[in-house]
Amino acid sequence: MLKQTEGSRAVAEAVALCRPEVICAYPISPQTHIVEALGELVKEGTLSPCEFINVESEFAAMSVAIGSSAAGARTYTATASQGLLFMAEAVYNASGLGLPIVMTVANRAIGAPINIWNDHTDALSQRDSGWLQIFAETNQEALDLHIQAFRLAEELSLPIMVCMDGFILTHAYERVDMPTQEQVDAYLPKYSPRQVLDPANPVSIGAMVGPEAFMEVRYLAHAKQMEALKLIPGYAAEFKSVFGRDSGGLCHTYKADDATTMIVAMGSVLGTIKDTVDEMRAAGHKVGVLGITLFRPFPIAQVRDALQHAKRVVVLEKSLAVGLGGIVSTNVRMALSALPIDVYTVVAGLGGRPITMRSLHALFRKAEKDDIEPVTFLDLNHEVVDKQLARERAVRRSGPAAEAILRDIGLVAAKL
Amino acid sequence: MFQVRIHGRGGQGVVTAAEMLSIAAFEEGRHAQAFPSFGSERTGAPVVAFCRIADIEIRLREPIMEPDALIIQDPTLLHQVDVFAGLKPDGYILINTNRSFEELGLGDFVRDRRRARLFTVSATELALKHVGRPVPNVPLLGGFAAASGLIRLDSVIKAINDRFSGKVAAGNVAAATEAFNIVRRELAEAMEVTQHA
Numbered sequence: 001m002l003k004q005t006e007g008s009r010a011v012a013e014a015v016a017l018c019r020p021e022v023i024c025a026y027p028i029s030p031q032t033h034i035v036e037a038l039g040e041l042v043k044e045g046t047l048s049p050c051e052f053i054n055v056e057s058e059f060a061a062m063s064v065a066i067g068s069s070a071a072g073a074r075t076y077t078a079t080a081s082q083g084l085l086f087m088a089e090a091v092y093n094a095s096g097l098g099l100p101i102v103m104t105v106a107n108r109a110i111g112a113p114i115n116i117w118n119d120h121t122d123a124l125s126q127r128d129s130g131w132l133q134i135f136a137e138t139n140q141e142a143l144d145l146h147i148q149a150f151r152l153a154e155e156l157s158l159p160i161m162v163c164m165d166g167f168i169l170t171h172a173y174e175r176v177d178m179p180t181q182e183q184v185d186a187y188l189p190k191y192s193p194r195q196v197l198d199p200a201n202p203v204s205i206g207a208m209v210g211p212e213a214f215m216e217v218r219y220l221a222h223a224k225q226m227e228a229l230k231l232i233p234g235y236a237a238e239f240k241s242v243f244g245r246d247s248g249g250l251c252h253t254y255k256a257d258d259a260t261t262m263i264v265a266m267g268s269v270l271g272t273i274k275d276t277v278d279e280m281r282a283a284g285h286k287v288g289v290l291g292i293t294l295f296r297p298f299p300i301a302q303v304r305d306a307l308q309h310a311k312r313v314v315v316l317e318k319s320l321a322v323g324l325g326g327i328v329s330t331n332v333r334m335a336l337s338a339l340p341i342d343v344y345t346v347v348a349g350l351g352g353r354p355i356t357m358r359s360l361h362a363l364f365r366k367a368e369k370d371d372i373e374p375v376t377f378l379d380l381n382h383e384v385v386d387k388q389l390a391r392e393r394a395v396r397r398s399g400p401a402a403e404a405i406l407r408d409i410g411l412v413a414a415k416l
Numbered sequence: 417m418f419q420v421r422i423h424g425r426g427g428q429g430v431v432t433a434a435e436m437l438s439i440a441a442f443e444e445g446r447h448a449q450a451f452p453s454f455g456s457e458r459t460g461a462p463v464v465a466f467c468r469i470a471d472i473e474i475r476l477r478e479p480i481m482e483p484d485a486l487i488i489q490d491p492t493l494l495h496q497v498d499v500f501a502g503l504k505p506d507g508y509i510l511i512n513t514n515r516s517f518e519e520l521g522l523g524d525f526v527r528d529r530r531r532a533r534l535f536t537v538s539a540t541e542l543a544l545k546h547v548g549r550p551v552p553n554v555p556l557l558g559g560f561a562a563a564s565g566l567i568r569l570d571s572v573i574k575a576i577n578d579r580f581s582g583k584v585a586a587g588n589v590a591a592a593t594e595a596f597n598i599v600r601r602e603l604a605e606a607m608e609v610t611q612h613a
Contacts, residue, residue, distance in 0.1 A: 002442075003442075004438055004439045004442035004443075004448065006435070116454070117454060118454075138475075167451075167452075167454040168451070168477055171451055171452055171454065172449060172450065172451040173434075173435045173438045173439070173448070173449065173450040173451070174438070174447075174448070174449045174450075174474070175442060175447055175448070268477050269477060270475075271474075271475030271476060271477050272475065272476050272477045272478055274475050275475050275476050352454065354478050354479050355477075355478065356478040356479075356481070357476065357478060
């Protein structure tokens with residue numbers, strides 16, 4: 001059924017249709033609305049049987065999720081930003097133990113400086129944790145990906161993060177097609193765990209493993225993730241046959257035929273990029289787009305296939321590998337190794353800085369002429385950076401940088 | 417695509433207004449995208465929310481920098497925030513006030529703009545009268561429907577009933593309807609002036 005609703009609400013309703021049996025929740029904006037809505041659905045009896053557990057922290061949220069998943073319950077939680085970091089130790093345990101938890105990450109920056117706005121730093125900090133990571137472009141896709149995530153997680157017995165841009169998607173009202181319970185039931189089989197804590201058939205989960213077997217257990221995690229690359233296209237096709245729309249998959253091209261310049265990105269910024277590319281195509285520019293839906297496992301072969309005919313690739317990412325440049329672009333470069341293609345890293349939208357069509361037009365036009373730096377920071381105010389650097393050269397006790405920069409641009413933190 | 421920017425203060429239902437506008441457009445079979453300008457949420461602090469309306473899927477995710485219409489829920493913002501930034505030359509302005517554009521000190525600013533784009537309605541008074549609370553957002557949506565002709569009053573009423581129920585819904589419907597009628601009269605007068613000019 002078509003409805004106009006908030007991204008968080010749409011995800012909550014879709015998760016409810018997946019019949020989770022345990023939801024543990026610790027609120028951290030911007031995912032709070034998701035678990036709030038699920039809490040209401042459990043309380044009013046719409047989502048039943050399901051136990052909604054309020055926990056005391058994100059670390060507890062993931063610990064409870066591990067326990068309930070090990071006990072054989074379909075388990076869901078959501079987090080963002082510092083919350084994800086706070087649960088990091090348990091995040092690695094969930095994947096190491098092979099527990100198919102589904103978790104929404106409503107993507108947000110990581111402090112310091114304190115910032116509540118969107119970027120991809122939180123999820124990408126956990127890219128090597130052993131969780132699968134999929135990124136939604138729209139609220140419709142966010143909703144759909146949760147349904148696919150439970151199917152995939154439980155088949156592989158691995159946990160999945162469904163990443164959606166905090167605020168930009170979670171707080172946006174837009175049209176979504178909400179599936180029926182019958183459709184979701186037809187697509188998502190009952191959870192049949194590979195391992196379960198069952199008093200009738202006791203097992204222990206979480207053995208200590210020494211040097212004689214640790215490599216093998218870890219290799220298995222890698223091998224299982226690589227299996228996902230084969231499973232996902234089939235699940236996306238089946239999704240289309242049940243729900244009637246394309247959602248998920250590994251990666252997607254847009255206007256890529258004959259493109260000499262390819263733009264690569266993840267998440268909601270793809271919409272703004274596509275609108276920009278439409279205008280550039282109309283003006284005769286040979287520019288196309290690759291949207292990466294699946295970031296872990298990274299679809300190396302498909303990314304290479306999609307980009308190999310381009311002359312240059314611009315990876316626009318909402319993340320920064322401090323001391324290196326890009327995170328997504330490093331992965332893309334690996335996919336393109338030994339190909340004569342220039343790969344540019346463009347760090348954009350950190351801490352919620354708007355990514356505008358105007359800036360993208362200018363950036364892509366410069367990129368077409370190979371007139372950008374290998375690592376470019378979109379819309380960076382070089383003047384305030386230079387001023388701070390000068391200050392630090394001039395005075396030993398130059399003081400806190402963030403506060404000085406806010407003063408320079410005439411803002412007071414308390415008025416943000 | 418038609419882009420609306422709503423300015424107000426925390427507690428005036430700015431974000432709710434954008435969301436309800438998107439629901440009203442959706443009710444008419446159109447695509448709509450509403451989102452707030454994210455920031456710390458404090459009562460009284462300046463708040464901005466956005467709504468795009470189009471006949472095809474809306475992919476653009478940037479803030480609205482060149483609006484086709486402005487709804488200003490609190491006229492005291494006029495001297496604090498650059499509410500008119502980027503407004504298109506033929507853009508609509510709807511202000512919650514019982515004063516005229518001239519009395520608000522906007523005479524020079526609107527001199528070259530079409531009269532049939534400039535509207536005021538005392539939305540806070542209408543809200544107090546019909547809902548009993550000084551929340552001007554919903555009556556302004558009624559006014560916006562009349563000013564722009566972009567959405568029908570019926571659709572605003574559907575959005576009200578989607579969001580509220582009981583007495584609050586009924587009060588808001590009454591307030592939105594009265595605002596719609598006031599602005600429709602302003603529009604008719606503006607058209608008459610234009611015709612005679």
